[in-house]
Amino acid sequence: MSDPGLPPFMNDSAGGPPPMSGGSFAQSMGAFGALLKLQQNISERFPKSKVPWNETRKFLKANTIEAIRSTALYKFNVKLFGEIGLGNIQLISYAPMHYIFAVPNNPVCNFYPALNNQKVCAATTDALYRFFHEDLELECSVEEIECIKSGNEVCKFKVDLQPISAYQIMLDEYDRMILSGIRPPVDDTELKERVRVLTVYKLLDKGQLSEIGSAYMQFAASLQVEEKIFDPPWKIDDELSSIASNHNTFGGAFGEMAKKVQTSDPANAQANEPAINEETRKLQEEAKDTDSFAQLLAKMKNKKE
Numbered sequence: 001m002s003d004p005g006l007p008p009f010m011n012d013s014a015g016g017p018p019p020m021s022g023g024s025f026a027q028s029m030g031a032f033g034a035l036l037k038l039q040q041n042i043s044e045r046f047p048k049s050k051v052p053w054n055e056t057r058k059f060l061k062a063n064t065i066e067a068i069r070s071t072a073l074y075k076f077n078v079k080l081f082g083e084i085g086l087g088n089i090q091l092i093s094y095a096p097m098h099y100i101f102a103v104p105n106n107p108v109c110n111f112y113p114a115l116n117n118q119k120v121c122a123a124t125t126d127a128l129y130r131f132f133h134e135d136l137e138l139e140c141s142v143e144e145i146e147c148i149k150s151g152n153e154v155c156k157f158k159v160d161l162q163p164i165s166a167y168q169i170m171l172d173e174y175d176r177m178i179l180s181g182i183r184p185p186v187d188d189t190e191l192k193e194r195v196r197v198l199t200v201y202k203l204l205d206k207g208q209l210s211e212i213g214s215a216y217m218q219f220a221a222s223l224q225v226e227e228k229i230f231d232p233p234w235k236i237d238d239e240l241s242s243i244a245s246n247h248n249t250f251g252g253a254f255g256e257m258a259k260k261v262q263t264s265d266p267a268n269a270q271a272n273e274p275a276i277n278e279e280t281r282k283l284q285e286e287a288k289d290t291d292s293f294a295q296l297l298a299k300m301k302n303k304k305e
């Protein structure tokens with residue numbers, strides 16, 4: 001199927017964002033404008049959204065979907081992506097170092113009115129990568145694994161963290177004391193919780209330093225990175241919205257709208273529950289495979305040489 005008398009379009013099906021050909025000219029230009037606006041929002045917002053390690057640490061240490069969803073960082077991520085124009089992103093599956101986010105009715109799919117039967121949401125993949133990489137300082141890879149445009153119910157994005165960078169931010173001084181065999185000045189409950197998290201992340205095994213833990217500690221000792229302390233980007237946001245909600249103007253109305261969106265959330269979550277469990281189960285199966293940790297060890301050995 002080719003246009004008579006016109007040279008063929010060059011298509012690159014392997015990698016790169018899909019071309020915005022087809023559809024009416026106005027439709028394509030409208031979609032192109034929306035995509036430009038999105039890119040502009042990202043360029044404006046991401047540099048102002050740096051997150052301090054102490055907040056990322058809470059996100060990384062949370063190891064159930066519910067616990068992750070209740071962190072300030074997760075809520076900020078959802079809000080930021082919504083405001084930028086990336087739709088209502090939500091975490092649906094988790095395994096240590098692996099997260100799957102879903103976007104129902106993904107607006108990014110509409111940027112490619114003429115494309116079907118393929119994954120098109122490179123803008124979301126790119127934004128997730130930039131958020132984790134630039135704002136959280138976490139090395140990671142991001143992939144769109146399902147797309148509404150290829151016939152799936154929602155778009156799904158898988159974020160895989162690189163273990164070394166995740167450990168570096170996740171572990172605080174007390175955790176490193178525990179890994180060195182020193183009891184930090186905390187009560188038994190907190191100590192147990194820390195040991196549990198370190199075990200989930202395979203740094204401890206049955207209360208003992210694991211091979212990974214030992215490799216990491218050697219690696220960490222050679223690394224002097226100072227943790228920068230600053231306010232999280234949502235602090236100003238929280239202050240602004242509290243000011244706005246005290247005024248009976250646009251701010252007040254906006255607050256009401258936000259409340260409505262929030263109350264509709266649990267219902268959505270309920271409806272998605274079977275899908276969540278299935279995804280999570282698959283992801284946890286995958287995470288049991290210690291390949292990524294083996295890779296971590298190999299990398300560390302290389303660094304030491």
Ligand SMILES: [Zn+2]
Nearest residue numbers: 121147148155
């Ligand atoms: Zn998609």
